[in-house]
Amino acid sequence: MTATWMLLLGVLAPVLTGLTSMALPRLAVTPRVLIALAGPALAFCLILGNLSLAGGEATATHASHDTHAVESTYHAAEPTAALAWLPSFHLNVAFLPDGLGGFFGLLVAGVGMLIVLYARGYFGNQSDAARNDLYRFYPTLGFFTTAMLGLVLADYTLLTLLFWELTSISSFLLIGWDREKPYSIQRALQAFVTTGLGGMFLLGGLALFGGVTGIWRWSELALHAGDVDWAAPLIVGSFLLMLVGAFAKSAQWPLHYWLPGAMAAPTPVSAFLHSATMVKAGVFLVGRLFPTFGGGGFENLGIETWAAVIIPFGTVTMLYGGITAVCKHDLKQIFAYTTVSQLGLLIAMYGLGGLTYTYHDHAYAALDFDITQIANHAFYKAPLFICAGAIGHVASRRLPELFGAIKQHPAICVTMLAAGWALAALPGSISFQAKELFLYAIYHAAESRPVLWLVMLATVLTAMCNVAIFVRLATTLLGVERFGLKAAPDHDHAEHHHEQEHGFAGALIWLPAVPLVALQFIGGIATPLWDALIGPFETNVYYPGFHGHVPSLLHVLMHPSVPLLCSGLGIALGVVLGLSPLLRHAHDDIHNQIYPTAASLTDALGRLALRVFQTGNVRHYTLATLAALLAGFTAAVIYDPGMWGALGAGLGTVTESWPGVFLGAVICVTAVMIPLTESRVVRVLILGACGFTVVAMYVLMQAPDLALTQLFFELISVLLFVLVLRMLPGEKPTKNPNAFVRITASVAIGLAVGWLTLVAAGANPTQRLGSYFIQNTYHGPALEDGGYAHGGGGFNIVNVILVDFRGFDTLGEICVLGLAALGVWSMMFGRGRGLPLRRGGQRNGEQQTTSDPTGKVRAGADPAPAEYKRTTDEVVQERGVTA
Amino acid sequence: METLLAKLGTLWPEIVLLMGAVSCLATGLNHSPFARRLTPAVAAASMLVAALLVLIIPDDTVHPLGLDGMGWFVKLAVLGVGLLLLALAAGVPDALMQQRRTDAAVTFDAGTSIKGEFYAFFLLSATGAMLTAGATDLVWLFLALELVSLPTYVMIATTRDTAIAQESAIKYFFLGAMSAAVFLYGFALIYGATGFTDFENIRAAVEADGVNPLLIVGVMMSVLGLCFKVAAVPMHVYAADVYQGAATPVTAFLAYVPKVAGFVALMLVLSLVGWPLPTPVLALLAVVAVLTMTLGNLLACVQGNLKRVLAYSSIAQSGYLMLGLIAGPALGADVEAVLTLFGGSRDVSQPIGNGLAAVLFYLPAYGLATIAGFGVLGVLWVDRGENPDPLDDEAQTFDSISGLWHRHPFLAGVLLVSMLSLVGIPPLAGFMGKVLLGSSIVSAPLQTLSYVLLIALVINSAISAAYYLRIIIVAFFGRDAEATHVRPTPLRFAAAAVAAVIAFALGGHLATPVAQSAHEATRHGVVKAPPSELPEPDTAVADAAP
Secondary structure: HHHHHHHHHHHHHHHHHHHHOOOOOOOHHHHHHHHHHHHHHHHHHHHHOOOOOOOOHHHOOOOOOOOOHHHHOOOOOOOOOOOOEHHHEEEEEEEEOOOOOOHHHHHHHHHHHHHHHHHHHHHHHOOOHHHHHHHHHHHHHHHHHHHHHHHHHHHEHHHHHHHHHHHHHHHHHHHOOOOOOHHHHHHHHHHHHHHHHHHOOOOOOHHHHHHHOOOOOOHHHHHHHHHOOOOHHHHHHHHHHHHHHHHHHHOOOOOOOOHHHHHHHHHHHHHHHHHHHOOOOHHHHHHOOOOOOOOOOOOOOOOHHHHHHHHHHHHHHHHHHHHHHHHEEHHHHHHHHHHHHHHHHHHHHHHHHHHHHOOOOEEOOOOOHHHHHHHHHHHHHHHHHHHHHHHHHHHEEEHHHOOHHHHHHHHHHHHHHHHHHHHHOOOOOOHHHHHHHHHHHHHHOOOHHHHHHHHHHHHHHHHHHHHHHHHHHHHHHHOOOOOOOOOOOOOOOOOOOOOOOOOOHOOOOOOHHHHHHHHHHHHHHOOOHHHHHHHOOOOOOOOHHHHHOOOHHHHHHHHOOOHHHHHHHHHHHHHHHHHHOOOOOOOOOOHHHHHHHHHHHHHHHHHHHHHHHOOOOHHHHHHHHHHHHHHHHHHHHHHOOOOHHHHHHHHHHHHHHHHHHHHHHHHHHHHHHHOOOHHHHHHHHHHHHHHHHHHHHHHOOOOHHHHHHHHHHHHHHHHHHHHHHHHHOOOOOOOOEEEEHHHHHHHHHHHHHHHHHHHHHHHHOOOHHHHHHHOOOOOEEEEEOEEEEOOOOOOOHHHHHHHHHHHHHHHHHHHHHHHHHHHHHHHHHHOOOOOOOHHHHHHHHHHHHOOOOOOOOHHHHHHHHHHHHHHHHHHHHHHHHOO | OOHHHHHOOHHHHHHHHHHHHHHHHHHHOOHHHHHHHHHHHHHHHHHHHHHHHHHOOOOOOOOOOOOOOOOHHHHHHHHHHHHHHHHHHHHHHHHHHHHOHHHHHHOOOOOOOOOOOHHHHHHHHHHHHHHHHHHHHHHHHHHHHHHHHHHHHHHHHHHOOOOOHHHHHHHHHHHHHHHHHHHHHHHHHHHHHOOEEEHHHHHHHHHHHHHOOHHHHHHHHHHHHHHHOOOOOOOOOOOHHHHHOOHHHHHHHHHHHHHHHHHHHHHHHHHHHEEOOOOOHHHHHHHHHHHHHHHHHHHHHOOOOOHHHHHHHHHHHHHHHHHHHHOOOOOOOHHHHOOOOOOOOOOOOOOOOOOHHHHHHHOOOHHHHEEEEEEEEHHHEEEOOOOOOOOOOOOOOOHHHOOOOHOOOOHHEEEHHHHHHHHHHOOOOHHHHHHHHHHHHHHHOOOOHHHHHHHHHHHHHHOOOOOHHHHHHHHHOOOOOOEEEEEOHHHHHHHHHHHHHHHHHOOOOOOOHHHHHHHHHHHHOOOOOOOOOOOOOOHHHHHHOO
């Protein structure tokens, strides 16, 4: 329990300190930085103190097909105890600081500290605007850091999702930092919608997986991996859904467009979110899934298509990002695309892990030291962004404008070149070994699957691009006349600018890059030290040729192999490309059009729907409703051919009563005439005729009481209708272009409803509600002693129902009638002395709406008395005005 | 007689509300201005008493369709959220007279300016929603639904003094009457097919004779008609016009109370045939759900009027809610064995996987977020100067909330919570609702259809993020709108704030009890699982079952 609380504190620390920093006065910059720094620092310590790593040795040497052994392996990393939060939703607070999660947590907290310092250097202290930026930056950054820590540490799948969405929100705020610029907001929105879409897919995947298997915790997933049937379509479906989420977040082709777009953010954001942390969330998720969904190299685990789905996307992303990066001039754009490329590589790395190869008669997963490869990227990409921001501040962010910049800004340029060296994966940096590891994995996996040589080719080409970028960077910054890029400065900078500070605060703009770059070279040169640092986090170490350690530079160079050859080839080609005149101009990425196109398509569809459905005309709305009804009816007829039979049976009884047929025809004719006539009054009269024919029908069917009621009702309604029509403004003759459509629709709906009535009349359920009344009207059911139970004691069934079976209903109706009468009375006699009569037009409108669709008598009765009170002058005046 | 009295005994909350409505008429149309001013308090008091009665009176009736606690849940949901709606609406009728600039000054009279009958209609409509939840008979259900709708027509027409309000009331009335005809016809067909109007006997007839085509047609027509109440395609067309035309607090009312009644009625009608639904009904609901959410979101994207955006958003949300109806209640023991991979892990006592519980949970979650949104709009007013404008002084456009954050950060915060909850961002109520809906639809034995519906939900959520976020962007990053002011209506302000706070809490600790009681209310819903009717279980899944 304590571990959970401690980690919870660690997760929340950044946002808490961020919010605390808001309490400081705006001028207090240094305390603000220190307080903001305390959050990630505390988080770092707390995570470090509560790591729960798997036994490294046991996993490293483990390679068995045995399911039970698998379980014991995954058992090693224990989650912390769960704090009940929302047990009904399978959403509680528990953390899993295992190798992957713990490493990511430390990475986020560690880089987070550096970014806090860098933001101080970046935004500066000179102006009110800068201090305002800092004032609002630290809480937002803290919010993001918290979200990210929660994401990587959470043990409950839904808790991961919760923090996943929070990273989307916080990154939206950070990308749209420049609120005055529509461009920034638009890019932020693009990033949010894209990653949000991914988040929703992830929700779908997690809900599907949880719903099917009952697994809602990552630790449970590892524990029960052997019980899950990985071939079940539902499981594969959930995997694909989750994968879309991961791909959207980790900017995999073709959803990668949001990442370069997100470069609209200030550079501290790019350095943090878009290199080391948020974009790695997708990689993290795939890493989380890998031991179970990916199979971790065990035959009875994992989804078969894991590698086949993941590797192509990863490879395409890697290659596409690499090539596009060469075609960019803006430093942040270059690094954004190399990030896309590297993310593709990391995703492909896990994809390869789903494949196995045979080595000395044992099967191994084609994946080694995944944490090292992830760490490697973070340790050079964040410094590159930091330096890009720094140089953008003091000079320019466009590479051609930085020709020979090393003379003016030696510290920044040297740091950038050192990080660039790692970007190019040249020997001496851990990047070199990381790329070796990846190449080895391809090489191993390709042994039995020749198609993977394409991945090898793509990797070599990507390496070439990265080296070329470094060469361009180096020649330009160093000012090599022949090879460097060179252009006149363009003063249209899109960057925050302020006077360069001096001293430590000024150096903070590049200094935070140094420790990370140093780690790169420590790893590259003193590899055992790296092993001691990162090794405990590694869980996927399989290839025996590495003896459980990240191979040192010496080890790699002393063991000539195909991967080493490919690596060398990549470097050589890269140098050639970098020096060559090829691909020297900036090009746009066509994928930038995806989001705007989708957005405008949505917009166009919306407008179309608006035009078609939302005309504002009640007639069209009615038509839509009737059309839907008809469609439903047609579907029912198609679904159940018995409807035809019912129709035939219903029509078969027609010949029984020819007068009935005649009256029915009259009803139909009058109904059709209503839309054909122009005058309102005539229409009402025809409607009345229709009603009176129905009365005749009742008489024919020997129901005089019904006929009387109907007659009375028809008389009153026609009279009232005509009376009301008299009050309405004069008619405007309207030419109706769509009469045909309307008549067709009316006839069709009439036929359909008539058909249904026939079917309903023919239905014969075994028992009916009405049979009770028939049985009990005079006396109850027969008793055993020959008598009858107590019944209604009447001969007229309607009367008995009214006063006996439904006596309370009748009472209620009498009450309603009384109330209505009271209402009429109050309107007729209370009006004059009470409230002042308002203008005629409004009175009219109001009274129409008090009408009541079920009680037409009242609806008609209400307006009439009020109208009587109005003088003829008023009516005439009103008509004159409105007509 | 005894049964009638027993039935009346369960209706005390409704009776109290009716008495409250009559009292509101008495005070609201009184000659004394003091009594008129008292009317909202009378309405609030009767709602509070009704809520207390719901809590106190033990509900041990056995629901004929197995939805034992649903009445209790829905009544509380209507009354609880209804109190917020009342706070939002309090003062709407008073403001009416003051809005009219030219002649209001001349004819202002406290006697006419406080229109107490509004509160009576408000209470009547709420009573209708509560009665809907307690319905055990088709006739009752129909009358209750009409009781929900009829007062709303008047509420729309009388609370805003513009032509557009009159127009929307007329539209609402016509289409509402037509939809009532459609579902009444459906009810009649159900009666024709089974011979009964009360649910218990209908269920017995269905169990005895099976589902016959006439019953299916009847249910389909009822569903189509009820689509009007929940603003679902193809009966959604009125929503935007009516929501725009009505006074903002009334719009909030329209977006919640009729929708609750509609979904409860849908639940009851669908329970008559039971889950898994017969193919035609299932197809109809699935098509309606997908069309509703897609059209709603697409249309919302192109709107420039906030009330219309929220109207379309409410349509889209109805589409999400339909998923829960398709999924149905937690499936019975025999179906569970097919779905669960290893024994006992899926706990049927948990709400996850119960579509009806998801609907019941999502309704207040959606309602609170929407009310908070409309509440913010209701608090604002726009000074349009001397320009005669059909929109009078309501804040309706994006411009009117532009830069709200700078002047009224609190209101902007409420708006933020509301919009994010509607998107489904954790840890807000909307997210929890979407978790429940999503997991219920995938737990239902629908095979490919589950995926289609789930993906429709997912993609639509992403589309909706675009327009919800646009509102936030305008409110937070936009240029300050000079002409927008805040009304001196602290009650309305408080209602919006409380709605937002509860939406927040409903995504936190409040989620468990609410979801749990929603689950308890619906877990015994009608599930028929004859093996032949069920889709073939996935072979792989079946193999894995121990």
